[in-house]
Amino acid sequence: MNPSLEYFSNKFDSEKDALLSDFFEYLRFKTISAQSQYKPEIRACIDWLKKRLENMSLETQIWETIGHPCIFAQNLDAGLDKPTVLIYLHYDVQPVDPVDLWDTPPFEPTLVDGNIYARGACDNKGQAFYTLAALKAVFEKEGSYPINLKILIEGEEEVGSGNLQDVVVEKKEEVKADYVLIVDSDIPNEDTPAITVGIRGICTSEITLEGPNTDLHSGLYGGVVYNPLQALCEVLSKFHNADGSVTIPGFYDAIKDLSPEDKKDLYLDFDEDVLKKEVGVEALGGEKDFSPLERMGLRPTFEINGLWGGYIDEGFKTVIPSLAHAKVSMRLVPDQDPLEVYKLFEKHIKSLIPNGFKLTLDNTHSPAPPFRASFDSKIAEAASWAYTEVFSKPCMKYAGGGSLPVTLSLKEASGGEVIAMGVAISSDKIHAPNEHLALSRIKQGYLIISQLIEKLPTL
Amino acid sequence: MNPSLEYFSNKFDSEKDALLSDFFEYLRFKTISAQSQYKPEIRACIDWLKKRLENMSLETQIWETIGHPCIFAQNLDAGLDKPTVLIYLHYDVQPVDPVDLWDTPPFEPTLVDGNIYARGACDNKGQAFYTLAALKAVFEKEGSYPINLKILIEGEEEVGSGNLQDVVVEKKEEVKADYVLIVDSDIPNEDTPAITVGIRGICTSEITLEGPNTDLHSGLYGGVVYNPLQALCEVLSKFHNADGSVTIPGFYDAIKDLSPEDKKDLYLDFDEDVLKKEVGVEALGGEKDFSPLERMGLRPTFEINGLWGGYIDEGFKTVIPSLAHAKVSMRLVPDQDPLEVYKLFEKHIKSLIPNGFKLTLDNTHSPAPPFRASFDSKIAEAASWAYTEVFSKPCMKYAGGGSLPVTLSLKEASGGEVIAMGVAISSDKIHAPNEHLALSRIKQGYLIISQLIEKLPTL
Numbered sequence: 072m073n074p075s076l077e078y079f080s081n082k083f084d085s086e087k088d089a090l091l092s093d094f095f096e097y098l099r100f101k102t103i104s105a106q107s108q109y110k111p112e113i114r115a116c117i118d119w120l121k122k123r124l125e126n127m128s129l130e131t132q133i134w135e136t137i138g139h140p141c142i143f144a145q146n147l148d149a150g151l152d153k154p155t156v157l158i159y160l161h162y163d164v165q166p167v168d169p170v171d172l173w174d175t176p177p178f179e180p181t182l183v184d185g186n187i188y189a190r191g192a193c194d195n196k197g198q199a200f201y202t203l204a205a206l207k208a209v210f211e212k213e214g215s216y217p218i219n220l221k222i223l224i225e226g227e228e229e230v231g232s233g234n235l236q237d238v239v240v241e242k243k244e245e246v247k248a249d250y251v252l253i254v255d256s257d258i259p260n261e262d263t264p265a266i267t268v269g270i271r272g273i274c275t276s277e278i279t280l281e282g283p284n285t286d287l288h289s290g291l292y293g294g295v296v297y298n299p300l301q302a303l304c305e306v307l308s309k310f311h312n313a314d315g316s317v318t319i320p321g322f323y324d325a326i327k328d329l330s331p332e333d334k335k336d337l338y339l340d341f342d343e344d345v346l347k348k349e350v351g352v353e354a355l356g357g358e359k360d361f362s363p364l365e366r367m368g369l370r371p372t373f374e375i376n377g378l379w380g381g382y383i384d385e386g387f388k389t390v391i392p393s394l395a396h397a398k399v400s401m402r403l404v405p406d407q408d409p410l411e412v413y414k415l416f417e418k419h420i421k422s423l424i425p426n427g428f429k430l431t432l433d434n435t436h437s438p439a440p441p442f443r444a445s446f447d448s449k450i451a452e453a454a455s456w457a458y459t460e461v462f463s464k465p466c467m468k469y470a471g472g473g474s475l476p477v478t479l480s481l482k483e484a485s486g487g488e489v490i491a492m493g494v495a496i497s498s499d500k501i502h503a504p505n506e507h508l509a510l511s512r513i514k515q516g517y518l519i520i521s522q523l524i525e526k527l528p529t530l
Numbered sequence: 531m532n533p534s535l536e537y538f539s540n541k542f543d544s545e546k547d548a549l550l551s552d553f554f555e556y557l558r559f560k561t562i563s564a565q566s567q568y569k570p571e572i573r574a575c576i577d578w579l580k581k582r583l584e585n586m587s588l589e590t591q592i593w594e595t596i597g598h599p600c601i602f603a604q605n606l607d608a609g610l611d612k613p614t615v616l617i618y619l620h621y622d623v624q625p626v627d628p629v630d631l632w633d634t635p636p637f638e639p640t641l642v643d644g645n646i647y648a649r650g651a652c653d654n655k656g657q658a659f660y661t662l663a664a665l666k667a668v669f670e671k672e673g674s675y676p677i678n679l680k681i682l683i684e685g686e687e688e689v690g691s692g693n694l695q696d697v698v699v700e701k702k703e704e705v706k707a708d709y710v711l712i713v714d715s716d717i718p719n720e721d722t723p724a725i726t727v728g729i730r731g732i733c734t735s736e737i738t739l740e741g742p743n744t745d746l747h748s749g750l751y752g753g754v755v756y757n758p759l760q761a762l763c764e765v766l767s768k769f770h771n772a773d774g775s776v777t778i779p780g781f782y783d784a785i786k787d788l789s790p791e792d793k794k795d796l797y798l799d800f801d802e803d804v805l806k807k808e809v810g811v812e813a814l815g816g817e818k819d820f821s822p823l824e825r826m827g828l829r830p831t832f833e834i835n836g837l838w839g840g841y842i843d844e845g846f847k848t849v850i851p852s853l854a855h856a857k858v859s860m861r862l863v864p865d866q867d868p869l870e871v872y873k874l875f876e877k878h879i880k881s882l883i884p885n886g887f888k889l890t891l892d893n894t895h896s897p898a899p900p901f902r903a904s905f906d907s908k909i910a911e912a913a914s915w916a917y918t919e920v921f922s923k924p925c926m927k928y929a930g931g932g933s934l935p936v937t938l939s940l941k942e943a944s945g946g947e948v949i950a951m952g953v954a955i956s957s958d959k960i961h962a963p964n965e966h967l968a969l970s971r972i973k974q975g976y977l978i979i980s981q982l983i984e985k986l987p988t989l
Contacts, residue, residue: 379837
């Protein structure tokens with residue numbers, strides 16, 4: 072263990088209680104960006120973050136948007152000879168329903184068996200928290216920051232970062248950086264250090280199918296009125312081929328293979344049985360012709376994320392509803408363009424709707440382009456070195472399945488090289504009930520960030 | 531117009547305001563049987579009915595069940611030489627959601643353009659109300675009832691009458707009757723008098739499909755986990771052939787054609803364009819090889835009445851849910867047996883579920899057998915005569931599409947001939963937002979009942 076790593080490891084252990092207490096405060100803010108009633112909680116969280124960033128000797132700015140605000144913080148004293156790093160985090164979290172499946176209250180963080188359970192414990196408050204704690208620790212050790220540090224924490228990642236994309240164009244000067252570090256990503260498993268080779272993009276659609284102009288009694292109209300729920304099932308059942316591939320014509324046309332360089336050290340080991348056991352199923356899905364980690368990170372998907380219509384409460388109601396609804400999303404890989412893919416989807420679904428129905432599509436949940444990292448930068452070198460040090464194992468490359476809407480905008484606006492990193496693993500249940508993060512991985516994240524920040528200026 | 535009809539017509543007109551005020555009181559009780567929070571409203575409604583029936587010089591009994599109570603009323607003084615008629619009605623109503631599609635509050639009855647809008651305005655409080663009002667009018671005119679009258683008003687028709695079927699076996703003596711009159715049925719349109727040739731049966735299932743043991747992030751698991759919403763759509767899309775028929779093997783095997791006698795005067799005129807306009811669609815559904823009124827009343831169906839799973843609130847959540855749900859129902863015609871058909875359904879759906887899913891089926895919403903009326907009874911003759919008098923047109927036969935779960939049990943327990951009648955028409959929006967009944971049809975119903983009751987003892 073190098074002396075710096077040893078120092079930060081001891082520092083984390085000795086300050087653990089105070090760190091946890093701070094972390095729990097942060098987790099208690101109900102910062103659900105999708106639901107407008109949580110605006111006051113978001114404002115309170117921004118105040119809390121502002122104080123915390125100021126306590127780290129950073130100058131802060133709050134960037135208002137028509138949605139939820141961003142908070143930006145920077146030091147101004149490292150010197151022009153030092154690299155400038157923009158770190159991207161987000162304070163917003165996913166909704167908590169179905170809330171009855173949580174074993175502990177989602178906004179009352181609970182430490183059980185070395186794991187912290189709470190909405191956001193991993194995504195992204197957990198990853199944000201160890202990042203800020205590590206930066207503070209570096210400052211306390213050195214008395215100053217060894218880099219020009221810029222931190223951008225946004226509040227709309229879980230709803231597509233629609234406003235941030237405008238903000239970073241407007242604040243081009245402020246976000247200018249040599250490197251962008253997105254700390255919101257995964258490693259393949261808890262024993263495998265890896266930085267992210269690519270992140271899938273996304274486009275979404277909310278589908279409304281209108282049949283009759285009012286709900287109807289299925290006894291009186293059953294047999295003569297075409298039931299919108301039946302039609303929706305029929306339409307959505309036609310989006311996958313028997314081999315698991317997506318039927319949308321042209322869907323796969325723009326996909327580019329990984330470069331030979333990117334394929335080097337690419338982590339593709341995967342035990343299907345472990346996944347089956349973890350999620351409790353006897354059979355998996357997806358494209359039969361690809362391996363699981365390819366399907367998860369390097370192949371696009373079409374998923375139904377929500378489906379509803381008719382009578383869904385206690386008891387029974389024999390209704391033929393007027394409306395049937397679905398929320399669907401498509402994960403995208405380079406070089407699929409979200410808007411182009413959306414057009415293909417739109418054309419396809421229109422061709423599938425039976426006569427007599429009115430289709431409405433809403434794609435206002437912001438699309439995000441797919442991202443592929445470049446590995447020949449100093450920031451990639453520093454991150455790879457830091458992971459290797461902390462895990463005592465060579466750092467791999469990993470293709471993440473999730474989407475980070477702002478990646479491409481940050482790259483363009485900052486002018487810097489972007490890498491995505493993190494210590495999340497798939498069983499952390501992000502976006503699901505009982506989201507959690509192991510305390511041991513919080514420490515790993517803290518150590519990786521501190522090592523990276525100390526290493527970067529020396530390269 | 532015969533003198534008795536003229537008398538009752540004048541009586542209705544002169545008492546209209548008091549009748550409406552009474553009717554509105556009845557409609558204000560939120561007697562939704564499917565939702566347990568309305569139990570106190572149901573108890574209050576029972577008290578109201580009890581007083582009203584006692585004011586009609588009837589002796590009342592409340593029959594408790596493990597669900598909602600029934601109220602029973604009878605006179606005991608007509609004499610053994612007079613026919614005994616059991617009239618079946620129900621005080622419970624359907625849930626009101628989606629409540630935002632109502633133009634007026636569902637439990638604040640409103641008279642607009644000659645129609646009374648409220649949940650239950652037609653089904654069955656409206657039909658029950660004119661029946662009781664007509665019986666009271668006959669009593670007031672004659673000073674006594676010309677028949678032995680038994681009235682049974684139940685509270686679980688909209689949830690399948692599961693308890694009433696036991697009650698009528700237990701109360702066999704009380705429900706013994708020469709004739710059973712079910713006033714909960716339809717006429718083909720407002721200009722066509724008709725009594726009901728048959729009523730479809732029903733069986734239902736609540737389907738739960740479990741995939742992964744928890745909700746998952748569609749970015750991390752999309753492409754490797756088989757999405758339960760996709761699987762449910764795929765399964766439910768396989769229940770209809772391209773010609774609109776149901777795919778369940780053996781589904782149609784037990785169906786018996788109408789007898790030549792039943793086909794006589796059977797009303798089958800139907801303008802598809804009127805229906806299309808009424809429900810606002812450009813194309814209809816159902817079996818292509820049958821005419822609309824055959825499809826509505828004489829053919830069985832398979833319908834999805836509710837469908838839900840995943841994230842269905844404001845905004846977007848990229849989830850692969852653990853569970854996908856549907857409520858489905860099958861309308862049945864003679865001689866399809868609900869339990870036999872349910873077994874065929876169960877076998878079929880099990881054969882369609884992909885590997886890796888756990889299927890749970892719940893058929894606790896009571897099944898009901900289909901019913902076919904016999905037309906050679908005095909009660910059918912009296913009803914037919916009454917419709918003809920009130921409409922000044924020959925009474926037809928009509929095949930109703932809805933289900934009356936208790937029909938067969940009432941026939942068996944009472945030992946009497948059963949007919950189903952009423953003045954509902956399909957555009958009354960029963961079970962839907964803006965349910966209503968025209969005041970003119972309330973008067974027609976009142977006149978038909980009074981004519982029938984006066985005619986029956988003379989045959």
